[in-house]
Amino acid sequence: MRQQLNRRSLLGAGVALGAGAATAAVATPAQARAAQAADAADVVVDTVVVGAGLAGLAAARKLVAGGKKVMVLEARDRVGGRVHDVSLANGGTMERGAQFTGPTQTRLQALAAELGVRTFTGYNTGDSVYYTADGTAIRYSGALPPMDDESYQALGQAMYQLDTLASTVPVDAPWTAAKAEELDAQTFHSWIEGNVSNDTARTILHLISNGALSAESRDISLLWVLFYIAVSGNETNPGNLTRLTSTLGGARDSRFVGGPYQIATKMAVQLGSRLVLKAPVRRIVQSGGRALVVADGLSVAASSVVVALPPTLAGRIAYSPALPATRDQLTQRFPLSSIAKAIAVYDKPFWRDAGLNGQVASLTGTTRSTFDNSPPDGSYGALLAFLDGDQARAVEERSDATVKQAVLDDLVHYFGAKAATPTEFVLGRWDAEEFSRGGAPGFTAPGVLTRFGTAIRRPAGVIHWAGAETATFWNGHMEGAVRSGEQAAADILKG
Amino acid sequence: MRQQLNRRSLLGAGVALGAGAATAAVATPAQARAAQAADAADVVVDTVVVGAGLAGLAAARKLVAGGKKVMVLEARDRVGGRVHDVSLANGGTMERGAQFTGPTQTRLQALAAELGVRTFTGYNTGDSVYYTADGTAIRYSGALPPMDDESYQALGQAMYQLDTLASTVPVDAPWTAAKAEELDAQTFHSWIEGNVSNDTARTILHLISNGALSAESRDISLLWVLFYIAVSGNETNPGNLTRLTSTLGGARDSRFVGGPYQIATKMAVQLGSRLVLKAPVRRIVQSGGRALVVADGLSVAASSVVVALPPTLAGRIAYSPALPATRDQLTQRFPLSSIAKAIAVYDKPFWRDAGLNGQVASLTGTTRSTFDNSPPDGSYGALLAFLDGDQARAVEERSDATVKQAVLDDLVHYFGAKAATPTEFVLGRWDAEEFSRGGAPGFTAPGVLTRFGTAIRRPAGVIHWAGAETATFWNGHMEGAVRSGEQAAADILKG
Known part of the structure; x- marks a missing residue:
């Protein structure tokens, strides 16, 4: 059976970077294993990075720039973590996951600029609509x-x-x-x-x-x-x-032209064969100031490790020796939020003709928060519909088709009959994704920060912790992910 | 490396049931693997039980009685989970883990009686002492x-x-x-x-x-x-x-003569080679109405599975297909409590001479709750000192020696100078134990029961959930563990 599992993990371990990705020369586990050999491990490097979301990729990039030999192990068949865009049949790209950026998110925007990914301000012309608990529509302009x-x-x-x-x-x-x-x-x-x-x-x-x-x-x-x-x-x-x-001037001010997934894929391309996909890490064994990182089908030895996963997922790796009690208990108490994102694509942003900016806040419905998600040139229309918290939880066990219909019903209520017939429909159900298990941000219930917070970033032996949930600015956002990865790399580089 | 891990998991996989255990003919992973062979799995049974705490053992026992072919996979080198006693040099036995029982805990007491384990009422003669925030002692009798x-x-x-x-x-x-x-x-x-x-x-x-x-x-x-x-x-x-x-007449009324670990070890003996120790389960793969349960060094196929672990630990197994979002998110939000137990053993229960029953409730100190934990005949003395919640958390990173001294300092404060020199000292630090990671009970923060509670017991395919945290009576107690295991078995037996 073990052989069978190994074979399974190798199947199709090639590159599947999806929309916006350049062709990347990342390695399969077999190739990576063949590349080097050491006593216990298949590969020996300076630092293993666990997780190829923005945090892990940013960490790896900085470590490589600092002269370290790095290997990134990613569970999925793609990079990006909670950042993922999809290609539309109409030639466009839509963000299934994280998408917004705004003022003060300096590191993310610097990184994007360096990689040639530009930002644009979201569509904000026209009125927003507020729906009261009895479904009454109130048009308004401004923030509230x-x-x-x-x-x-x-x-x-x-x-x-x-x-x-x-x-x-x-x-x-x-x-x-x-x-x-x-x-x-x-x-x-x-x-x-x-x-x-x-x-x-x-x-x-x-x-x-x-x-x-x-x-x-x-x-x-x-x-x-x-x-x-x-x-x-x-x-x-x-x-x-x-x-x-805020939208204008705030955390939802801007988007990335072509989508933020490019930031991940462009870093992945730079990492090349240092990046291994379809290699979920199951165990990290520390001994004598070194670590052996055991993924499905591949073991990598290193003198330091960056675990760039949300705490709740980091807690699912088997650590030997076991982690300190405070750290383990923190991971038991740091869930990810519940979130799904739906995007309905239309030939035209028809709501603009009615003087609407696409932004709805509602006290009822399957989606209670929408945005105009059209591309910068408005060449086609897109309505983004969030299912946050209770709205995501209410549909966890429903089929994609049922969720789609419920969202479209809401969009018709908000924007009229034309909303009923999108040309395409994108659905990101993050709570159901095995290697995310929720959306950004993670959060803590009462009693957790004061009693377990010190363990959020404190290294455990040679293991450093990164990920959006560890960030000290824009925690839970792409900016925080990038900052956390760069910080973990800096800590390792300064030894 | 995989071979190395396999070898490591086989090392010393023999029986280590500890205090109170009869010699048990449980199998090593290698023996179990040799015993049977199937296509993908090393062993094929009707039901795999994951975890040999009271819940898993009670489930397995009932399934066996119902004619099922069962295998129990336990991560530790002993059974009992959060129930564990240790043998003292003085010939006695002390409870490192769960120990109390009381009125209405009918299933636990029936099971114990059936296995020949008797209960006795804890020592309650004399005064309790309440210590105020400024350390003033107030002697009193009665419950408050x-x-x-x-x-x-x-x-x-x-x-x-x-x-x-x-x-x-x-x-x-x-x-x-x-x-x-x-x-x-x-x-x-x-x-x-x-x-x-x-x-x-x-x-x-x-x-x-x-x-x-x-x-x-x-x-x-x-x-x-x-x-x-x-x-x-x-x-x-x-x-x-x-x-x-309450102590008298309540959840802490009684104890088991010789300790509750006997309940676990006697069930283990009855299970014999159906029980495999040192076999932590890492993955459960479901397909076609069957499951393959993959432990370190051993894979077992079955038509049903009972995962008898606390939800937070159950969430660390890799499931294929991934579990429904509601269930997974529940496991992110159901931590175990923080708890350590210290027991200081003395030649005599000297506090009884001072008219004290050994029960202290204090608003300060490393331990704020103590009990007379002497054996029923009072042939030697023992003081049980709990470190609950914040008290356990405050010492997570301290050495055993430091914790011991802090507890003894408190016991001297509470019971006088004789408390400074125990003949033996037992310390159970449950938060630090890799395969517990906290004590009973688990609990939920606001918002969890109403939004994720339905997933506590709802089977996921052929996987049934048991464990004290799933119980509908005496949840978090040994009674709840036994009930949950028997319920899961009953559900499987009725098909």
């Missing part, structure tokens, strides 16, 4: 749905309170915040219900949790929310809730 | 520390409220409770702080979380706490908080 003065002031006051609290949370050690104990003892839901008396403001704050964190306010520690606000900036621009939640 | 009338009434009122709310929570489907949404949106901490105005009552309620659930009130969903209260009974006796938290 129309509301009475009292509600507006209550919401502003709550956001100010959150920003003020967030400013007390150190981005690299949120557990040391002055009021960390109190802030980590409650859910965001409890804080909203206990501190905001205005109904409309409360509703918007719960929506922010769903939309910006892809998790419900009840799922998340208040301290995590404050941390997540604090990290939505960079070294020179402190994070704030407005930047985190 | 002395407090003013107002505090007593406030605590009684809060406990009544919790019991009343718990009575609305169905033990087999807590997510269907009338107010499930609201109850699952807050931590137990938030409920205490928002609903109990009396300081003393609040303090006791937070202590109850630490002592009865081994987790802090901030860690846990209120709905989980209510569920945990509701299940502290059986078919004819509804659960209640008093039974859950």
Whole structure:
């Protein structure tokens, strides 16, 4: 049987980088194994990187630039992790996974520029629409749905309170915040219900949790929310809730021309045969200051390892010796959010003719958050529909066809009958993907950051931790992934 | 390397059942593999049981009785899981892991009786001592520390409220409770702080979380706490908080003469060569209504599987096809509690001479909860010291010697100078054990039961789920483990 499993892992281990990828000379496990041989391992390198998402790729790239011999082991038959674009029949490209970038995301944008991937500002002309709990449509322009003065002031006051609290949370050690104990003892839901008396403001704050964190306010520690606000900036621009939640000028300001998957595939091409696909890592054995990284069909020895996976997936690798209790318990308590993305493609962005910018926020429906996802030239139309938190969970066991129909029904409700007949339909169900098992961001429930947070980045022997969930700026975003990988590489390079 | 790993897993795969075990004719992986051969698998049986804790052993025993051909695969070199006793140099036996039983735990006690393991009521003669936050000792008799009338009434009122709310929570489907949404949106901490105005009552309620659930009130969903209260009974006796938290007449009423590990080892002996130790299961492949269970060094094919592990550990097995998203996300959100147990052994139970029953509840210290753990005849003395929740976490990275000294310092504070010099010292650090990674019980943070709870027991193809965390009575206790295993077996037997 073991032989059978080995054979299975080798089947089709070639390159499948998908949309936007140049032809990459990555190795199959067999080729990589043949390339070198050492006593116990099939291959010996300086550093093994586990996971070829943006974090792992950025780490590997920097390590190679620093003169290290590197091998990247990726479980999937493609790179990119939670970044993945698909090619459309109409010749375009759509983002199944992460897609947005915005101000202060300096490392991601520098990397993209270096690789020749440009950004563009998303479509923002026309009105947004807010759907109330009874399905009433309210058209509006600007960042917030129309509301009475009292509600507006209550919401502003709550956001100010959150920003003020967030400013007390150190981005690299949120557990040391002055009021960390109190802030980590409650859910965001409890804080909203206990501190905001205005109904409309409360509703918007719960929506922010769903939309910006892809998790419900009840799922998340208040301290995590404050941390997540604090990290939505960079070294020179402190994070704030407005930047985190905004489209124009915020985290959803811009997209990448041709999609962000190119950033991953272009790094993959540069890595060449250092990258091995279809090689899920199952075990990491440390001994004498070295590590043996055991993947299906391939074992690689190294003097350091970067595990560039979300903590919950990193926790599924078998470590020998077993990891310290604090680290292991952290991985038991750091789930990924629940998320699916649907994109309906049309001949034209017809909603623009009606003066709509494609942005909907709704209190009901399978999708409660939409965006105009058309290409920069508007040569065809695309509506992006998020299923965040409870909306993703509600359809976990439903078929793709059922989800598609539910999304299209919502889009018809939001944008009219023309939405019923897309020319193409893209569905990314991240919770169901074996090697993601949820979307960005990960998050922590009450009690986790204060008691287990110190283990997020602390190396375990020669193992360093990277991934968007370990980042100290734009945690949970592509920017955070890139930063975390570069940081892990820098730590290894400085020895 | 794969060969090397295989060899390593075979080394010393013999029997190491430890204290209280009869000599058991369990098989090594090599023997088991040699015993049978099938096309893809080393062995073919009707049902594979993953994990030889009480749940897995009880499941296997019932399946065998029902005529099934069974193989149990256990990762450790012993059975019992979180149940494990050690032999003392003085000839006695002490419980490193689970140890208590009490009224309404009918299945565990019936099983023990059938196996010839008797129970006895713990030592309860004399006073308990309550240590306040400034270290003042208050001696008292009865179940609760002395407090003013107002505090007593406030605590009684809060406990009544919790019991009343718990009575609305169905033990087999807590997510269907009338107010499930609201109850699952807050931590137990938030409920205490928002609903109990009396300081003393609040303090006791937070202590109850630490002592009865081994987790802090901030860690846990209120709905989980209510569920945990509701299940502290059986078919004819509804659960209640008093039974859950009491010593005399409650969950900590009694112990097993010679220790509960005998229950596990006696079942292991009955299973004989159906039980394979040192065979951690890494992968379960389902295909055509059958499963191949792949452990280190051994693959077993079967028509059904019982995974009798805590959800967080079950989530670390690689499943093919991947499990449904709801189930996988549940395993990301169902951590084990943090717990260590220390037992100091003395020539005599000297505290009894001072009129103390050995029970301390303290608001400070490394251990804040102690019990007289002497054998039924009092022929030597033993003090059990729990490190629950934050106390366990605070020492995760400290050496055993440091923890021992801290515990002994506390015991001297609580029981006087004689406590400084135990003849033996037993330490069970469950968070650090590779194949436990925490103690009982598991628990869920807000938002988990209502959104992912349906996946706790729902079979995934031919895989059934068991373990104390899946039980509908005495979840998290040995009783729950036995019940869950017997239930999974019954489900398989009825086809």
